[in-house]
Amino acid sequence: SEPLDVPLLADRIERLINERSKAIPGRVLILDDDEDLARHYQLVLQEAGFDVHAISDPEEVLLALAECRPDIMLLDVRMGHYSGVTVAKLIRFEPQWLSLPIIYLSSEKDRSVQLEALAQGGDEFMTKPVSDDYLVRAVQVRCYRARQLNQLVIRDSLTSLLKHSVIKQEIEKEHARCLRMGHVSTVAMIDLDHFKQVNDRYGHRTGDHVIKALANLLRHRLRSTDVIGRYGGEEFAVVLPECTSNMAIEVLGKVCDGFSEILFTTSEGEISVTLSAGVAELNAFKSANDALNAADQALYWRKKAGRDGVTA
Ligand code: GH3
Ligand code: MG
Ligand code: MG
Ligand code: MG
Numbered sequence: 001s002e003p004l005d006v007p008l009l010a011d012r013i014e015r016l017i018n019e020r021s022k023a024i025p026g027r028v029l030i031l032d033d034d035e036d037l038a039r040h041y042q043l044v045l046q047e048a049g050f051d052v053h054a055i056s057d058p059e060e061v062l063l064a065l066a067e068c069r070p071d072i073m074l075l076d077v078r079m080g081h082y083s084g085v086t087v088a089k090l091i092r093f094e095p096q097w098l099s100l101p102i103i104y105l106s107s108e109k110d111r112s113v114q115l116e117a118l119a120q121g122g123d124e125f126m127t128k129p130v131s132d133d134y135l136v137r138a139v140q141v142r143c144y145r146a147r148q149l150n151q152l153v154i155r156d157s158l159t160s161l162l163k164h165s166v167i168k169q170e171i172e173k174e175h176a177r178c179l180r181m182g183h184v185s186t187v188a189m190i191d192l193d194h195f196k197q198v199n200d201r202y203g204h205r206t207g208d209h210v211i212k213a214l215a216n217l218l219r220h221r222l223r224s225t226d227v228i229g230r231y232g233g234e235e236f237a238v239v240l241p242e243c244t245s246n247m248a249i250e251v252l253g254k255v256c257d258g259f260s261e262i263l264f265t266t267s268e269g270e271i272s273v274t275l276s277a278g279v280a281e282l283n284a285f286k287s288a289n290d291a292l293n294a295a296d297q298a299l300y301w302r303k304k305a306g307r308d309g310v311t312a
Pocket of ligand 4: 191192194195196234
């Protein structure tokens with residue numbers, strides 16, 4: 001077989017990394033007690049397109065993580081009374097930050113200290129001074145990979161929509177936001193009609209195809225600020241921020257009409273499938289769960305009333 005053209009391949013990879021890291025501006029949190037140095041790293045990374053949050057007080061780290069939600073963290077080791085190693089250990093106690101890439105940036109040369117620092121929760125040890133171009137590249141590749149990995153964790157593999165647990169969290173977040181700010185937002189539950197028949201008559205592959213088609217339609221027809229999840233097998237949940245239930249009925253009504261017009265090719269010719277949806281305003285309920293139940297109830301009524309439509 002032909003040998004791989006290594007220089008060409010490297011070229012392509014280089015271009016891909018550049019394109020991707022430009023396409024996905026990541027977030028970086030820097031903790032360094034040397035404010036000037038932290039500021040310098042911040043400028044260098046901002047120049048490369050990153051969203052950078054820099055702090056110098058280790059006590060602020062958990063708050064800063066919650067605010068910045070970084071894809072990667074740069075962590076100084078010697079910070080007065082504090083050790084970055086302890087900070088890394090502390091961060092790893094938070095399940096949310098278990099897989100956050102942490103890079104130590106330190107002038108510490110003692111090998112055993114470096115090894116211990118890695119054992120306590122860091123992913124890499126870079127010895128200061130770190131050159132700007134190396135820092136940028138190291139952050140770019142790790143950030144990209146962390147984001148890719150995160151997508152695999154939070155998204156459903158068939159539809160690329162948010163998984164059940166993630167959309168549930170999003171519904172809870174939006175419910176809390178509505179109550180706090182006095183805003184109106186709507187949650188919708190969508191379920192395919194007579195879907196068991198589709199599977200039974202035309203096979204699971206056709207069924208999967210139909211599920212994917214609905215996911216794509218939702219992505220295209222809804223706003224970029226709407227949050228879409230695959231709630232279960234052929235059930236979807238959508239959060240429509242700043243939408244009343246009437247607005248949601250209108251929007252989803254269009255999705256419903258659009259979906260019923262799609263023709264799916266099967267062994268027995270072309271078929272169409274319909275969907276039913278139920279909506280409920282999040283702000284009208286004490287808990288997100290109550291709102292979800294109400295949307296589910298509305299969906300149930302829609303099924304009783306003949307399917308193929310949206311009900312509040
Ligand atoms: P209704 O109109 O009342 O909702 O009827 P239905 O047949 O859609 O309702 P039911 O909940 O009984 O059936 C859902 C079916 O969806 C059962 C299951 O085989 C199918 N299903 C669930 N997940 C998947 C999937 O990932 N792929 C495929 N092809 N089918 C799935
Ligand atoms: Mg220091
Ligand atoms: Mg169902
Ligand atoms: Mg169904």
